[in-house]
Every structure is written in C-alpha cells, then in structure tokens.
Amino acid sequence: MDNRYIQQFKKGSLEMILLSILSRGETYGYEIMTQLNTLGGEIFGAPREGTVYPVLYRMEDAGLIRCRLAPAPNGRSRKYYALTDLGRRTLAELQTFWRAYTRRVEDFLALAEDQEP
Numbered sequence: 001m002d003n004r005y006i007q008q009f010k011k012g013s014l015e016m017i018l019l020s021i022l023s024r025g026e027t028y029g030y031e032i033m034t035q036l037n038t039l040g041g042e043i044f045g046a047p048r049e050g051t052v053y054p055v056l057y058r059m060e061d062a063g064l065i066r067c068r069l070a071p072a073p074n075g076r077s078r079k080y081y082a083l084t085d086l087g088r089r090t091l092a093e094l095q096t097f098w099r100a101y102t103r104r105v106e107d108f109l110a111l112a113e114d115q116e117p
Helices: 003-022 029-044 049-061 085-115
Strands: 065-071 077-083
Touching (some): 003 077, 003 085, 029 077, 077 085
16 A cells, blocks of 8 residues: 555644643653554554654644643753643544544445445
8 A cells, every 4th residue: 555645644633643642631742752652653653753843833833732841850851732722622623523534434434345345
C-alpha cells in the first residue's frame, strides 16, 4: 500500500489526539511523546519532535492550548502544555465529528465487504 495514504490519516488526526492527551491535565512535551508511543506506537510509530512540536505551537497560536515554563527536576526549564476553554470545546466538537465520520466510513467499508467474492 502507498504510505502517503497512511501518513494523511495520521496528520489529519494528530491535533485531535494531542488535545485528547492534554484533556487529562497539564503535561510536558516528552510525556506527550511517551503517551503517543505507548498508546499508539503500533500505528503512529515513534513520534518525532519535528512533527509533534510544530503542531503544539500551531495549537497554542490558535488559542487551543496554553503553555508555561517551570523548573524541571534537572534544574533546567520545562514547558508544560494545558488545554484552554477553546481547546476543550474544540476537542468536544472533534470527538462528535470523529464518531460520526468513523460510523460513515464503516458503512462504506461494509459495502465493499459485501461485494467481495
């Protein structure tokens, strides 16, 4: 199968997945990457900083998330991300859309399965 189709699905769902991770509470980039790998490693593969961080920055610019700097245990600073009210509303809208979308996709897949010999 052509890998570009799979990449499109991943790109299209990453913001919703990041919002979902942040809906559990404030966290930092490395932890987000760990959760992506733990919960979705078999589908998403090892998350890349060059993919995840630009999406986080875009979501921050859009007002969906906020960030703050705080000291890390190693003495350096760590950037923590959290949902804003707009981010929570957007996630709820995306969840509603996703559920309807996947139901319709399943309907179309069932049509194709009905035609298999």
